[in-house]
Structure formats: C-alpha cells, structure tokens
Amino acid sequence: MNEQDPQHDPQQDPEQDPRQDSPDVPPEAWGGVHRGPLRTGEWVRLVDTKGRKHNFALVPGKKFFSNKGSVDHDDMIGREEGFTLTSTAGGEYLVFRPLLSEFVVSMPRGAAVVYPKDAAQIVAMADIFPGADVVEAGVGSGALTCSLLRAVGPHGKVTSYERREEFAEVARRNVDQFLGGPDGSSHPAWSLRLGDLAEELPASGERYDRVILDMLAPWECLDAAAGALRPGGIVCAYVATTTQLSKFTETVRVHGGFTEPHAWESLVRDWHVEGLAVRPGHSMIGHTAFLVTARRMAPGQSPPRKRRRPAPGAYGPDYTGPRPADVADLGEPPAGG
Template sequence: MPHDDQDPALDVPPEAWSGVHRGPLRAGEWVRLLDAKGRKHNLPLEPGKRFFSNRGHVEHDEMIGREEGFTVTASTGGEYLVFRPLLSEFVVSMPRGAAVVYPKDAAQIVAMADIFPGADVVEAGVGSGALTCSLLRAVGPHGRVTSYERREEFADVARQNVTQFFGTVEGEGHPAWTLRLGDLATELPASGERCDRVILDMLAPWECLDAAADALRPGGIVCAYVATTTQLSRFTETVRVHGGFTEPQAWESLVRDWHVEGLAVRPGHKMIGHTAFLVTARRMAPGQQAPRKTRRPAAGAYGPDYTGPRPLDVPDLPADVFVDQPEQQHEQ
C-alpha cells in the first residue's frame, strides 16, 4: 500500500494553481540540484536523459519516482541534494529578459500592498515574470492579474517563465493571468478596467499615475518599485501633487544572513543590500482629499535645484533666499 504522501489524490489540487506538487518526483517536473559547494542546477526530469557536470553525470531515472529531499551520487562520486525548487529559488535562476524583482522585494509587495486572494491586480511592466508569479499565487485562481509590458521580447520571456513555474500545458495559461502588450498609461484607461491594486515596476512610474488613479477602487493601493533616489523623489512628489492619494510611504529592505557555528555567531560576509525602493499610497474616494501634512519640509528640500513636482502649499522661492540662508545661520 503506498505511503499517504505518495497517493496522487493527496497532491495539491490542480485547481489551486499553486505551482507546487506533493509526493514522488514525476517526469516533466523541474528539480533543483545542490552540490557540496552550494552550486545550484535547475532541470526538468526526462526519462532516459542524463545531467552532466564537472562531477560526472546523474541519470534522470534515478530521481524520477523518489520523494524529494534525497541525495544522488554522480558517476565520479560527487553528491547532489535534490528538491523541487521553491518559488524564491526559481525566480533568481530562471531565464531573464529584464532584471527580476528579488524575493525580498516581492514579499514586501505582497505583504505591504496587501495582495489578497480574489484581488484584481494590475502590473506594469512584467519584466521576466518573477513578481507575476508571486502575485498570481497571492490572488489565487479566483483573483485576476493583468500585466502590461511595452517590449514584446520581455513579454515572451515572462510568459515562458510563468508557464514553467505553474506547470501549464502549451497553449493554456494561468486562468487568473492576462498579459497585454502595450503602455499601461494608454491601454488601462481604454480597457475601462477597475482594480484593487496597481503595481508599477518601470522607469517612469509617475507617467502612469493618472491611469492608475482612475482604475483603482476607493481604498485601493498603488505601489511603485524604483531603483534610484531620483525616481523615488519624482514618483513620491507626483503622488502628493495628485491629491487623490494618502501620504505616500517609502522604504527599502535589506537582508543579511548570519554565520552560526557553535560560539562562532557573526554576520555573514555577503548580504542582499539595496535592490530597489518601494512606495505605496492608498486611493481616496472620488472628490475626497487626505489631510495635508502639518510638518514643514526640511530647509532647502524644495530649493532652486529641485525641479520636480511641487506641493501646492510650498512656494517657489527665489534662489537668493537659499544662498543667503547659510550665512544668516552662521552669524547666529
């Protein structure tokens, strides 16, 4: 009698669209091989095939039908640990058309933008599909993710990666996903689509803010993923000037691993530092505006060198005000 975990009826239901399987490894599934030095290899299992490396070869047939979490020995003696890849492992090793959203940032987006089962989410651009996989898993089969991508070559790579992770057959895509080739700033208003969340991963997200505002339901969230401080400033100030959102919140996350061996406990020598900044704000109801901030901007925050959007209550002061200010402070 088979072990309970080997019973096909106890696999994750296909209608869950999780991208995850339980039980023995099957032909066509992807596995992740890890050697003693931490080198990783992802490959699909195919009967009769071999995996080759500088440690020899491994027969795919030796892995098919076994429960994940075992070691397999290559022909020259090297050992590999065999598991199904996690989503966080898959996205950092999948083929790339554009840079991927790293797992630490995808986790922040799913949590802080409050992506929930059944949510209607709009994403632009799709990049290589890394964030798309996290969004689809979060909204579930009863939600909706609509991805806009300007570049066809990126859209093709993303489609292949999403299909690979969720195990969809050729010609059949994830039921909650729609991939559209075009510019969100013009395509989203034309579609008349309403949504709960808008995620902007692009060079100039401020160009899409009006379209996002019109599509978002009251209480919805816009979230921008930007790489530089100039992008961060431009988008945040554009949200403030728009007037239809709450005060934007900006942050970044840093991840540092730790070396732990007995009494030798110290920070690791490598860390995932800056990857991008995140900004979120909530959509106000039509005709409503959030209370203005009562805290005054820092001196010089909107000085003569600042050329971005300017809040209505911040005057456009002449340059000599800021030139003379340091001397006055020095005299005091």
C-alpha cells in the same frame, strides 16, 4: 497461524515513511507546487556540496552531466524529494523541487527580475489578497507576476502590461513553466497584454484593487493608475534610483488623490552560525530597489494637509521636481535660522 500486522509491511523500504499519504496539491489551486513522488516533466533543483545549483526538467532516459560525472534522471523520477544522489564520479547532490524564490533567481531573463525580498514586501505591504484584481506594468521576466498570481489565487485577476514583445515572451514562458497547467495552459487569473499601461488602461475602463508599477518612469502612469483604482486601493512603485524615488513620491503628493506616500527599502543579511562562531555573513543582499506605496482616496476627496513643515531647503531653488502647492514658496532657510 500468526496473522501479519496489517499496519506493518516487512518488505517496506526502511527509509520510506509508513505514514506517507500525501495526495498532490489540487490542480485548481494553481500554486505551481506538487506533493508526492517526482514526476516526468517536473523541474528539480540539484545542489552540490559547494552550493552550486542546477535546475532542469526530468526526462526519462536522460542524464545530467557536470564536472563530477553524471546522474540519471530515472534515478530521481518516482522518488520523494529531499534525497541525495551520488554521481558517477563521486559528486553528491541534494535533490528538491525548486521553491518559487529559487526559481525566479535562476530562470531565463529578458529584463532584470524583482528579487524575492522585494516581491515579498510588495505582496505584504501592498496587501495583495486572494481574489484581488491587480494590474502590473511592466512584466519584466515574470518574477513578480508569479508572486502576484500566487497571492490572488485562481479567483483573482492579474493583468500585466509590457511594452516590449521580447520581454513579454520570456515572461510568458517563465510564468507558464512554474504556474502553468500540465496541458500547457496558462494560469486562469493571468492576462498578458502588449502595450503601454498609461494609454491602454484608461481605454479599457477596468477597475482594480492594486496597481504595481515596475518601470523607468512610473509617474507617467499615475493618472491612469488613479483612474483605475477603486477607493482604498493601493498604488505601489518599484524604482531603482533616488531620483526616480523622489520624482514618483512628489508626483503622488501633487496629484492630491492619494494618501501621503510611504517609501522604503529592505536589506537582507545572512548569518553564519556554527557553535560559538555566530556572526554576520560576509555578503548580503543590499540595495535592489526602493518601494513606494499610497492609497487611493474616494472621488473628490483629498487627504489632510501635513502639519509638519518640510525640512529647510527641501524645496529650495535647486529643487526642480514636482512641487506641492502649499510649499511652492519655500526657499532656503533664513540666515541665522
């Protein structure tokens, strides 16, 4: 009698990976990511051959409709992600779980979202680490909040302040949709507060490692941020215009309790690659916002004065913003200079 090889099942689907042994990500990780077969209630992302994207939750017995006919949710539930489906009218769709970067650009919005390229810069350049205590204002639609919670993990803390209740509700739904528990619970490291950070943070007496300011006038919150930051902590502002960039940067300098601020922006350009046809893409993600970071000095300490003089006319008679004390008398360059 020939014994069957226990490692080989002749009835196995030839497309199924025999090495498949991928337990789900532990729920205590709170990463918003799952492994294994698609489950009821999970969100999926369908992409057609023209690159059009559709996100929805899987519901038994339900159908997804488009101009290419329909596909059954039941044909996706129970399958490993990374497959193609053909609709009733012959349309082809690629099926995956959405990545965080894909989710945030397609989720419902109350306010403009922080785009993935900027969220990545904030997490990296503001050094958001596992276990960090982070406060942000405002929360917008929750896009940056998701990245911050991913970075601090369940042992950190993210406290979000939002002035507008309608924005806070949109953000709560979005964050809970991606990072919430199956029982509807919110991420254990997240606290969403309705109010003004400039007023409520000092009153709370709480200390933080990082302060992220995404608002129209972040300079109004700088004193509150300075009072809440631990020595060596980082303040990071996300601003859209050059006037905001200038006023916040100079306010940090005038404050005297931070290192020299660092300002920058990031630009992302895709490339077209087909054989010998290798060229930049015709479109790119250009300016979305400026970022500014600075580190908190220890109490009573000030950074060394800059040795390099400001550019001629930088603080001349036309400049009306915050002015560092040691350049108060600088005017236009002398004639012939």
